[in-house]
Amino acid sequence: MARYTGAVCRMCRRDGVKLFLKGPKCFTDKCPVEKRNFPPGQHGQTRKAKIVGYGLQLREKQKAKRIYFTLEGQFRAYYEKASNKTGVTGELLLQQLETRLDNVAYRLGFAISRRQARQVVRHGHVNVNGRKVNIPSFQVKVGDVIEIRENSKKLVILEGGRDFASGQTTPSWLEVDRDNFSGKVIALPKREDIQLPVNEQLIVELYSK
16 A cells, blocks of 8 residues: 655654654654744745645545544545544534544554554554454454464564653543553543544535535
């Protein structure tokens, strides 16, 4: 499957906000958004076009895709599923993205970023309800127990993830056991639980045209 392999900090600079794609670096003065808060490229500092209408809606969709590392087809499928459910479409869309296994692994402190958590899942280090799952887009449900496999608990990146997560607020919809690298989904995330710089209503307006 195609995936972005370039410098992720360019994405934050393009959007002009922190998308928190690099873990601890995003919280320091070394963050490129802090040092060079203008779009990347030759004309980044001189070309400052005002974004309105469709461009604004597109920018919000791009931000959500970049935060969760999804491709267009997959993201569109999430929207279609959310729009066919009863409830607020934008919130249901974010709920699906937030309950991806790679994101949950990140929230539980198994990695310092969603990108790294995706790698942890893809390499088969994660169990869901006692069974190995190596699909980053796997949707977890309420009651699911997510844990690092016993033979993988000594990985260096897991220690780094745990140390980073210990300084962050644990999501209220997750129950975390950091010592044993495990956690449980105790509820579905609500909009107020998802503290990200995304206006989901603009994404809905874009797709509903």
